[in-house]
Amino acid sequence: MSGGVGPIGTDIGLSKEDLQQEHPNSDIGTQNPYSYRRFLTFRQLNALTIIIVFAASGMVSPEDFGFTFFSILYVFFMSKFAFPTLNKMPDPLFFGEKNRFLSLYVWIGAIIGLFIPIAYIFEGILEGDKEGIKAAAPHVFLLSSQVFMEGVTFSQRFSLPIRVFVPIFYNAKRTFTIVAWLRSEIGKVDEEFGSWRRLHIGRGLAVANLVFWSFNLFGFLLPVYLPRALKRYYGYKVKD
Structure with a gap:
């Protein structure tokens, strides 16, 4: 499970049957599936x-660009000096490959965090809601960057704590952008914002994202995902 909408035990790539065909002499069932993932x-x-x-399109500020670039460098720094990959890593799929609840949770995050905000931004372009676009764009950009970085770290080249670090790092940053988004939506009383329907949709969408991603950070990533990942990394027994 990722903290965003990235990998959850399995990802789009080669199936176990495909792997067995490509590596007939390998025992795929006992090997780490991440070693055979495609690059992108x-x-x-x-x-x-x-x-x-x-x-x-120019909808992203230099600060958000800088944050994304810094995250790339910092992930590799942490992977090298703080949490290097161990020789014998346990299977990182400790939430289960077919956990339907977590799969549903990821899809809800994708709908609330990406799909609807993207539609909201494109509708704002048609209606001329520059303030709404400017406020929602940073969240979508950072969440997309998070998904991309989660895919990068979801391999044997990175340790389990690094995979946890990426969603926590980005989720914490996006919390501030969502708060700024909500403030912008609430302040659109005497401004050009398009229609009243769009005004209420924008406010509801900002509130929904704030609630969902706040719970994701403070209710799942920090109290559940991070401790389990660190216990696995340092060799403690974790009851699945």
Whole structure:
């Protein structure tokens, strides 16, 4: 499970049957599935497309660009000096490959955090709601960057704590952008914002994202995901 909408035990890539065909002499069932993942998954390519489109349109501030660039450098720094990959890593799928609840949780995050906000931004372009676009764009850009970075770290080249660090790092940053988004929506009383329907949708969407991602950070990532990952990394027995 990722803290965003990234990998959850399995990702779009080669299936176990495909792996067995490509590596007939390998015992795929006992090996770490992350060692055979493609470099860029379909989810990562979608996230990268959103990043490029938002960057080219000028909707992203230099501060958000700088944060994303810094996150790349810091992830590799942490991976090298703080949480290097161990020789014998346990299977990182400790939430289960077929956990339907977590799969549903990820899809809800994708709908609330990406799909609807992207539609909201494109409708704002048609209605001329520059303030709404300016406020919602940072969240979508950072969440897309998070999805891309989660895909990068979801391999044997990175340790389990690094995979946990990425969603926590980005989720904490996006909490501030969502609060700024909500303030902008609440302040759109005497401004040009398009229609009243769009005004209420924008406010509801900002509130929904604030609630969901606050719970994700303070109710799942920090109290559940992070402790379990650190226990696995340092060799403690964790009851699945």
